[in-house]
Amino acid sequence: xxxxxxxxxxxxxxxxxxxxxxxxxxxxxxxxxxxxxxxxxxxxxxxxxxxxxxxxxxxxxxxxxxxxxxxxxxxxxxxxxxxxxxxxxxxxxxxxxxxxxxxxxxxxxxxxxxxxxxxxxxxxxxxxxxxxxxxxxxxxxxxxxxxxxxxxxxxxxxxxxxxxxxxxxxxxxxxxxxxxxxxxxxxxxxxxxxxxxxxxxxxxxxxxxxxxxxxxxxxxxxxxxxxxxxxxxxxxxxxxxxxxxxxxxxxxxxxxxxxxxxxxxxxxxxxxxxxxxxxxxxxxxxxxxxxxxxxxxxxxxxxxxxxxxxxxxxxxxxxxxxxxxxxxxxxxxxxxxxxxxxxxxxxxxxxxxxxxxxxxxxxxxxxxxxxxxxxxx
Numbered sequence: 438x439x440x441x442x443x444x445x446x447x448x449x450x451x452x453x454x455x456x457x458x459x460x461x462x463x464x465x466x467x468x469x470x471x472x473x474x475x476x477x478x479x480x481x482x483x484x485x486x487x488x489x490x491x492x493x494x495x496x497x498x499x500x501x502x503x504x505x506x507x508x509x510x511x512x513x514x515x516x517x518x519x520x521x522x523x524x525x526x527x528x529x530x531x532x533x534x535x536x537x538x539x540x541x542x543x544x545x546x547x548x549x550x551x552x553x554x555x556x557x558x559x560x561x562x563x564x565x566x567x568x569x570x571x572x573x574x575x576x577x578x579x580x581x582x583x584x585x586x587x588x589x590x591x592x593x594x595x596x597x598x599x600x601x602x603x604x605x606x607x608x609x610x611x612x613x614x615x616x617x618x619x620x621x622x623x624x625x626x627x628x629x630x631x632x633x634x635x636x637x638x639x640x641x642x643x644x645x646x647x648x649x650x651x652x653x654x655x656x657x658x659x660x661x662x663x664x665x666x667x668x669x670x671x672x673x674x675x676x677x678x679x680x681x682x683x684x685x686x687x688x689x690x691x692x693x694x695x696x697x698x699x700x701x702x703x704x705x706x707x708x709x710x711x712x713x714x715x716x717x718x719x720x721x722x723x724x725x726x727x728x729x730x731x732x733x734x735x736x737x738x739x740x741x742x743x744x745x746x747x748x749x750x751x752x753x754x755x756x757x758x759x760x761x762x763x764x765x766x767x768x769x770x771x772x773x774x775x776x777x778x779x780x781x782x783x784x785x786x787x788x789x790x791x792x793x794x795x796x797x798x799x800x801x802x803x804x805x806x807x808x809x810x811x812x813x814x
Contacts, residue, residue: 438472438502438527442479444518444538446494450481451512453492453670456640458508459485464554466505470512471553472534473503482556483508488637489556489673490644503550504532510545517541557673559664562655563629565599566622569648569667575606575617576642578803581772583635584610591679594632597663599625599654607684608635613769614687614806622651629656632677633663641665641672688806689794692785694758696725696736697798700782703736704774706750707767710740714767717742720810721767723784727756736784740767761786763793764810770795773805789814 451470459467462485471482479496482489504527514536515523524537532547576595584592589611598605602624607616644667645652653666656676665672710721717740724737736754741747763786773795774782781798789809796804 438474438504439500439525440474440479440496440498441522441524442494442496444515444520444523446496447479447523448512448515448518450479450492450494451508451515453644454481454483454490455508455512456643457483457485457488457490457672466548466552467554468508469505469548469553470508471503471505471550471556473550474498474501482553484554484556486554487634487675488640490640491556491671491673493669500526502527504529504534504547505550505553506534506545506547514543514545557662557664559655559657559662559673562657562664563599563625563627565604565625565629565654566651567604567619567654568622569645569650569652571604571619572652572654573642573645575604575619576638576645578617578776578805579606579608579615580635580638580642581608581776582610582613582615582805583608591632591677591681593636594634594677594681595638596681596684597629597631597633597654597656599629601625606638607681609682609684609687612766612808613773614684615773615804616684616688617803619802631656631660631663632679632681634674634677637663637672637674644670644672687792688804689785689787689792691787692758692794693787694725694756694761694785696723696734696761696784697755697757697781698736698752698784700774700777700780700797702752703738703782704771706736706738706752707770707774709750710738710748711767711771713740713742713746713748715742716745717747718810719767720764720812721770722762722764722812722814725754725756725761725784725786727758727760761788762814763789764812765793765807766810769807773807777803 478493482491518538536543596607602621655664722739734754734756738750785794
């Protein structure tokens with residue numbers, strides 16, 4: 438194999454596929470990147486056997502070929518090269534790849550491409566097309582609620598539902614639930630349901646940053662794999678098997694108190710409260726007080742730590758209903774506020790021991806349900 442390409446393109450491509458490189462493995466070759474020529478371009482692939490990423494970059498191909506190279510070594514080396522043309526040439530006995538870029542020269546020992554695990558290919562399946570920004574927004578708002586512990590594997594995933602021209606993502610970890618609905622670019626031929634690993638979607642979210650063209654989501658007929666087609670980039674992920682909870686039953690349909698507040702003011706108050714909550718069990722109390730003869734509606738954000746102090750911030754609110762109190766995990770509260778967009782936020786509660794609902798005002802696309810913390814008021 439003999440070729441040349443731009444350092445900037447190779448470094449970016451290695452960073453993209455590097456998200457699928459195995460970190461701990463009994464199969465050392467999965468810590469390599471597969472480098473091969475493909476129809477006049479350079480193709481880079483990596484897999485940890487659950488997630489595979491492939492990207493293509495422009496190159497001048499002088500001689501076809503393929504080999505594997507340790508991912509960490511080539512990524513670190515190429516990232517330090519100047520923004521110039523890199524000349525690459527491989528040898529097969531032993532497997533080595535030589536590099537030349539301006540005054541920089543290097544040689545990295547590699548391996549036989551035949552030993553690299555085959556990257557899954559999908560010939561058919563149900564396809565959905567979606568705007569890259571819509572998908573990125575959906576992932577950001579939902580993936581925060583997925584479980585990180587493997588005690589219930591289905592909860593480490595995100596439920597994907599596609600019907601007609603609507604996509605729904607839902608995640609729940611037993612303490613909170615996030616649901617987002619977005620529009621597809623065109624109706625699907627048949628409904629799709631799958632559970633996608635949250636780790637897969639987190640990596641996809643990062644990859645979507647540079648994507649402007651529509652994204653294709655393909656679920657295999659066996660419901661075992663998801664393929665994501667992007668411009669010059671492809672991701673294949675194993676899907677989680679099992680039954681996801683009926684999340685719609687977990688969303689409260691009624692409330693006794695509804696507080697509407699400015700998102701920025703609420704985020705600032707929650708951030709200030711977190712300084713004390715970190716030392717006091719990670720709890721933030723919300724107290725909603727309707728207007729009376731002397732005061733306007735207000736939401737009080739309260740936290741305390743026995744040994745270090747306490748904080749109390751009042752923010753303007755529009756309250757519908759009676760006075761109410763509820764306590765949330767400071768982390769969960771900040772997580773949801775961080776992914777919401779500017780504007781007003783509604784907090785709906787029924788009593789201190791029932792789940793609270795946090796959602797953007799006048800927008801039915803997103804809802805976040807949080808279980809309360811039990812505290813002494």
